[in-house]
Amino acid sequence: MAPLVEAFKNETTVETKVCVTAQHRQMLDSMLAFFDVRPDYDLDVMAPGQTLLEMTGKALSGLDAVLTESRPDLVLVQGDTSTTFAAALSAHYRQIDVGHVEAGLRTGNLSAPWPEEANRRLTSVLARYHFAPTLNARENLRREGVSDANIHVTGNTVVDALLNTVARLREDGQTRNELERRFAFLNPSKRLILVTGHRRENHGMGLESVCQALLEIAQRGDVEVLFPVHLNPKVKQPVHRLLGGVPGIFLIDPQDYLPFVYLMNRATLIISDSGGVQEEAPALGKPVLVTRESTERPEAIEAGTARIVGTSQSTIVREVTRLLDEPADYMVMSRAANPYGDGDASRRICNIVASAC
Structure with a gap:
């Protein structure tokens, strides 16, 4: 708004x-x-x-x-x-x-x-x-x-906000440098996977399965996983229990809008159950793997910018691996037109x- x-x-x-x-x-x-x-x-x-x-x-x-x-x-x-x-x-x-x-x-x-x-x-x-x-x-x-x-x-309007913010980042060198310093712990030689999760229907076993997939993905060694963890205890507690201290996985507090846009723009791909991310990421050319069984934003699926993977550990790992290891598949998703405005x-x-x- x-x-x-x-x-x-x-x-x-x-x-x-x-x-x-x-x-x-x-x-x-x-x-x-x-x-x-x-x-x-x-x-x-x-x-x-x-x-x-x-x-x-x-x-x-x-x-x-x-x-x-x-x-x-x-x-x-x-x-x-x-x-x-x-x-x-x-x-x-x-x-x-x-x-x-x-x-x-x-x-x-x-x-x-x-x-x-x-x-x-x-x-x-x-x-x-x-x-x-x-x-x-x-x-x-x-x-x-x-x-x-x-x-x-x-x-x-979410696309309006995103494009205005991207322009702000592009034009404001000082802010961009501050964000680079804030996330200096990320290794620029490794591809970044950005993760978010908060939907109530995923609380419990669904979220734990997503975490198990992230553990398996982090073992590749050529990627880093960054997870800004929602404040809800039903999200925060299991995520920290399963992923805390794991090499290649960084758990951070929820981010303000500007640094989150910066991280989306820096990421190679995004794993999320957020509806807003399904609209924002395509504007940045970032494939989204949607950890839900259905979505109210089918346009992203039809356009090829997002793919529903649910919370199955094997499905998430398979689709992440495909995007990381098959450049042609990655390009199809990253270059699809944003249907949201x-x-x-x-x-x-x-x-x-x-x-x-």
Whole structure:
């Protein structure tokens, strides 16, 4: 949403207020600082050990107070988080129009990803304006009965943010040098495999199987594995137990946006269950192996920029080996066109909103 907030700053016909729930406090604050976004409302709902139900209830209550005070004409939400659904529901209860950014993504399975698939489907029911990133997303919405007049194919704002950040890294030599010093422990003569993992459906045996694959891959000796480990104890504990201290594997804290973009750009390939990474990596020419059984971003699979590998140890090892040892296969994935946009999604959404208001 950050590039969209920036776009609205230059739109004189629209007054914009930013509200955050702080569902993930630490990760949110770093992003706000990087993109210079100053929230008008900060609900700070995060609490240690709270359930998803407790968090959602606090978000609903806090958002209702914000909407009562600010009385907006339109509430924009993005993606598939519980905050997104809570904001859409709060707005609906107040009879305020909802615009859904990144609308229409579907796996067709309410259990994968959980609870994200339900969040985005329910948000679509409540939204008036649907900003779909791709033609496939538009077709998903059409099949669910959404009127063509309310669907706008815009590309995804995540690509806007990524391209702006890459340009910033390219032009700012001092920042680039600082990042090179920060990650000086990486061996430039070895290929880098960047790993992320956080999806709830992979907690437990799935995540442990991914870790076993990384152990086997690290034994090659010609690669290094870098894993910024999610703060959730259900991720952090097993990852450190299985991979801590292993030669060739580096476990680090979750990274702010800028260093993570730097690492994606430096990596040879990426192993991830993140939807955002499936959209970002293709813009950088990086193949993505998706550690899920299905994805709401089939365009990446169809374009050849990503491949679903699940959490099977043997499958992950086989596909990583193929990309590392078969240059022709690697080139096919790395040179495939990014299906998620050209960097102008925020401008398109801003223009649509301004015209509607």
